[in-house]
Amino acid sequence: MGRCSGMSPERGGPYSERGGRCESDPPGPDPEGTSLRTARLRLLPLTSRDESDHARASRNAADALRDTRAADVQWREHGFGPWAVRDKQDSCFLGCAELRLAGDGIEGIAPDEIEAGWWVTEDRRNDGIATEAMEAAIHDLFSRTDVDTITAYISDGENEAPRRVAAKLGFSVRGRGHGRSGEPMTVYTLPRDDWLRQRPSAPALLSTTVPKPMGPSSTWLWRGL
Numbered sequence: 460m461g462r463c464s465g466m467s468p469e470r471g472g473p474y475s476e477r478g479g480r481c482e483s484d485p486p487g488p489d490p491e492g493t494s495l496r497t498a499r500l501r502l503l504p505l506t507s508r509d510e511s512d513h514a515r516a517s518r519n520a521a522d523a524l525r526d527t528r529a530a531d532v533q534w535r536e537h538g539f540g541p542w543a544v545r546d547k548q549d550s551c552f553l554g555c556a557e558l559r560l561a562g563d564g565i566e567g568i569a570p571d572e573i574e575a576g577w578w579v580t581e582d583r584r585n586d587g588i589a590t591e592a593m594e595a596a597i598h599d600l601f602s603r604t605d606v607d608t609i610t611a612y613i614s615d616g617e618n619e620a621p622r623r624v625a626a627k628l629g630f631s632v633r634g635r636g637h638g639r640s641g642e643p644m645t646v647y648t649l650p651r652d653d654w655l656r657q658r659p660s661a662p663a664l665l666s667t668t669v670p671k672p673m674g675p676s677s678t679w680l681w682r683g684l
């Protein structure tokens with residue numbers, strides 16, 4: 460982790476050969492019945508069942524293990540978390556649309572703020588997938604909770620694509636900070652009011668039932684549960 464909110468699928472590992480063909484198994488039945496659908500995508504809560512698909516798509520087995528285990532806890536305790544993004548047609552695992560509690564270790568984002576992050580498998584980039592997936596995830600969170608701001612951070616350097624995604628989603632700069640590895644970065648925020656002003660109607664998505672948070676630490680209100 461380090462350069463941005465979310466994960467960094469660029470590092471090599473056991474899966475460092477270039478993929479190309481989608482080898483994802485179709486996702487198993489989701490016991491919670493939780494999913495979001497957009498025109499091209501299906502989003503399901505990321506779980507440990509996604510570990511091998513994540514590793515293939517990110518080409519990083521260690522990140523896949525860490526991220527899927529953390530996602531299990533995040534979803535169970537808070538009722539929201541990272542989404543696995545799949546192609547609606549063939550169920551290929553395309554990347555992640557993350558929303559989670561920031562936790563400790565980021566200078567510029569408080570531990571109880573919501574942190575967004577996004578990544579897309581290399582051979583499917585620049586086709587609007589990260590933006591389409593994050594629009595659905597953000598809309599879902601703002602619809603279900605009274606969370607008033609979502610944050611993200613992007614490290615200095617050549618990160619034009621994530622900066623462009625942040626801009627397309629309506630994030631604006633809050634200030635400077637340091638990421639989890641101490642790297643200098645820029646903090647972005649997306650207030651609920653800005654989101655609603657820019658997108659007065661819901662994106663074309665279909666949301667089925669969503670889980671209730673099980674943990675005691677939620678500091679925001681949940682709607683419609």
Ligand SMILES: CC(C)(COP(=O)(O)OP(=O)(O)OC[C@H]1O[C@@H](n2cnc3c(N)ncnc32)[C@H](O)[C@@H]1OP(=O)(O)O)[C@@H](O)C(=O)NCCC(=O)NCCS
Nearest residue numbers: 463464577578579584585586587588589590619620621623
């Ligand atoms: C960042 C990332 C998630 C974007 O995913 P994506 O599905 O390609 O995103 P989108 O297609 O919705 O948008 C990408 C935008 O960046 C633009 N872009 C891509 N490379 C760029 C570059 N080098 N310079 C400027 N703009 C660039 C694209 O043109 C597009 O903008 P447009 O729609 O205005 O044309 C993907 O590149 C990725 O996974 N990168 C590696 C991981 C990462 O950096 N994650 C972000 C952590 S914060």
